[in-house]
Amino acid sequence: MLINRKGVPIMVLVGEADKIIIPELSRHRQADSRLSGLRLIHTHLDATLLTQDDLMDMVFLRLDALCVLTIDRHSSPQLCQIAHLLPPNVEEKPYVVYPAMNWDEVDFDFEANALALEDELARSGQGGISTTNAGTAILISVGTRPKNEQEQSLAELAELARTAGLEVVDIVVQRVGKTNPKLILGRGKLAELETLALQKNASILVFDQELTPTQQRNLSQITERKVLDRTQLILDIFAQRAQTREGKLQVEMAQLKYMMPRLVGQNRALSRLTGGIGGRGPGETKLEMDRRKIRDRITQLKIALKNVRKHRQATRSRRDKAGLPVVSLVGYTNAGKSTLLNTLTNSNVLAENRLFATLDPVSRRLRFPENREIILTDTVGFIRHLPDDLREAFMATLEELNNADLLIHVADAAHPEVDQQLDAVEKILRDLKIEDIPRILALNKMDCLPDAQRETLTFLHPEALFISALHPDSLVSLVDKIKSLL
Numbered sequence: 241m242l243i244n245r246k247g248v249p250i251m252v253l254v255g256e257a258d259k260i261i262i263p264e265l266s267r268h269r270q271a272d273s274r275l276s277g278l279r280l281i282h283t284h285l286d287a288t289l290l291t292q293d294d295l296m297d298m299v300f301l302r303l304d305a306l307c308v309l310t311i312d313r314h315s316s317p318q319l320c321q322i323a324h325l326l327p328p329n330v331e332e333k334p335y336v337v338y339p340a341m342n343w344d345e346v347d348f349d350f351e352a353n354a355l356a357l358e359d360e361l362a363r364s365g366q367g368g369i370s371t372t373n374a375g376t377a378i379l380i381s382v383g384t385r386p387k388n389e390q391e392q393s394l395a396e397l398a399e400l401a402r403t404a405g406l407e408v409v410d411i412v413v414q415r416v417g418k419t420n421p422k423l424i425l426g427r428g429k430l431a432e433l434e435t436l437a438l439q440k441n442a443s444i445l446v447f448d449q450e451l452t453p454t455q456q457r458n459l460s461q462i463t464e465r466k467v468l469d470r471t472q473l474i475l476d477i478f479a480q481r482a483q484t485r486e487g488k489l490q491v492e493m494a495q496l497k498y499m500m501p502r503l504v505g506q507n508r509a510l511s512r513l514t515g516g517i518g519g520r521g522p523g524e525t526k527l528e529m530d531r532r533k534i535r536d537r538i539t540q541l542k543i544a545l546k547n548v549r550k551h552r553q554a555t556r557s558r559r560d561k562a563g564l565p566v567v568s569l570v571g572y573t574n575a576g577k578s579t580l581l582n583t584l585t586n587s588n589v590l591a592e593n594r595l596f597a598t599l600d601p602v603s604r605r606l607r608f609p610e611n612r613e614i615i616l617t618d619t620v621g622f623i624r625h626l627p628d629d630l631r632e633a634f635m636a637t638l639e640e641l642n643n644a645d646l647l648i649h650v651a652d653a654a655h656p657e658v659d660q661q662l663d664a665v666e667k668i669l670r671d672l673k674i675e676d677i678p679r680i681l682a683l684n685k686m687d688c689l690p691d692a693q694r695e696t697l698t699f700l701h702p703e704a705l706f707i708s709a710l711h712p713d714s715l716v717s718l719v720d721k722i723k724s725l726l
Contacts, residue, residue: 242278245304245351250278257285262297274361274438275325279305279350286310289321289340292428298323299334299431300462302438304354309343317343324353327360327439334435361439375443377406378436382414382425383449390415390448392657396595396624397448399574400473403595404480409440423462424455434463446473450627453502471498471627477596478630486548493541497629500534565726566615567606568641570669571650572661573621576684578602580650580709581618584719589618596621608723617644624664631671638672646725647679648718653697653706654688680721682707686714 242251242262253260260282280303282294290308298306305324309317321340326333379397381390390413398408412433414425423430424447437445444466451459451469459467475498478491569577573595582589585604602618619641631638641647647669651662662681669675683697686706694706705721708714 241281243281243350245277245354247351253282262301274302274358274441275304275354276302277304277354279303279307279354281307281309283309283311287318289319290323290337295323295335295337296427296431298325299434299438300464302464304357305348305350310340319343320346322346322348325357325435325438327357327363334432361441375406376409376441377401377444377446378433378440378442379408379411379446379448380414380425380433381412381448382416382419384416384418387413387415392660393448393624396657397446397470397473399595400470400477401446404473404476406444406446409442410436412436419449421452422454423458424449424451430459430462434465437463437465444468446470450625456502470625471630474596474623474627474630481596486545489541489544489548493538493545494627494630496534496538496541498627500531500538564605564613564615565645566617566643567646567648567722567726568617568619568644569648569650570619570641570665570679571621572652572655572665573623575621575650575652575661576709577618577621577650580648580682580684580707580715581616583709583712583715585616595623608719610723612723614722614726622665622668624660626668641672641674641677644674644677646722647674647677648722649679649681650684650709651681652685653683653694654685658683658697659700678725680705680718680725682718684709687711 241249242253243249251263253262255261262280278301280298280301287310289310290306294306294308297303302325305322307320307322310319312318319340320343321338323335323337325335379394379401381394381397383390385393391411394411394413398411401408414429416425420426425433433445436442442465445459445463445468447467447469449469450471451467456467456469475491475495478487479495482488482491569581571577578589581587581602581604585606587602587604589602589604601620604616605613606616607613619638649662649665651658651665655661666675681701681704683701683704683706685708686694687708687710689697689706697704698706705717706714707718
């Protein structure tokens, strides 16, 4: 029986000898409550007390409490055992299971316990479960890589989450020999994660790995929280940042390609994938289309982007006729490319200390004192594990790099993972087959660099130029290098 806090049974469930099926309970949950407002009392037809499956149900359904009643072979009640969830505690226990007692000796105030538990959860998590699109999130990494590599990747994911408007309240790292194809992580670990989310008041779970459609669907059916992966987070940031028609077209196509294999029906998984973080932007109104309509829309977008490519090709042809060399800024996101463009060309392109602050390519003329001009182009920043659909969608933008006479690889010298970021950019340049274009390595933010680290980078990259995009005086060597190579 499911019983509400007034002591009224609201549902009687009849199952089989070893299991019962609990239906959807979301309609019984109060919007401002952390728990379901229901307790479950059920029988075991033998001497077995609370099982792990029982406790998993309590966690995922957010029950006020769980009781099991054992019976003898004459169907007379014998023992009763009670369990309920716990607020954050030093032992990090998700729940408490009380010792079994005779059924007629139970003296437990379920309503008072549930209210006290919710008060504790509210104090520890600053309020109830978030009902807003942008909320609090737990970041999760599950994989076979070493733990330190997973933690480094999660640090970048935390920056992505901050850029998308999420508040990160905790991170979870699990190193496994093989990922679970159904849920990416084991059901027991998922229960721990659900309890942590309840205690931390996290409304969104963000996985550092790209989830398969099956994993996304299964996770969304088990947990009441919104489930996102790294790709959705990047897509959401791109949707926020795209300003031009071209950028919006590219983001929409990437969103639709990502969502199409996940549109398996109008279920809870789909409803929680649409809208808000990971689902906003120009593609939002298209996510509930059936597959045929989505394929038609993708075809339309491809035609539109093909026209964009033609327009860009015409612009490049006019540039070639004018004989103006093209110098393109490339590099990891948030390395300072837009700031460098602004300083060199006296422009006011948006430059923020955020990942993917600028998305749409920008071109400006730069005049040298010798009365010579070049075209300086700022492109979208790169990132490790850039989704394939996103790269394909942005080919119209990335093709700008094919016609560059010179590339300036801008890197954040003060970043603790500068070498990994350099490698990631070089890999993408190889994938785009433009690694043969001459390029300058400009290690930016030297004003934030300790002397010892600068010496190390000088030894590792003797060809690099140390600059600070905020200080024009430091850019003289860069300008001289550009002129000499052109």
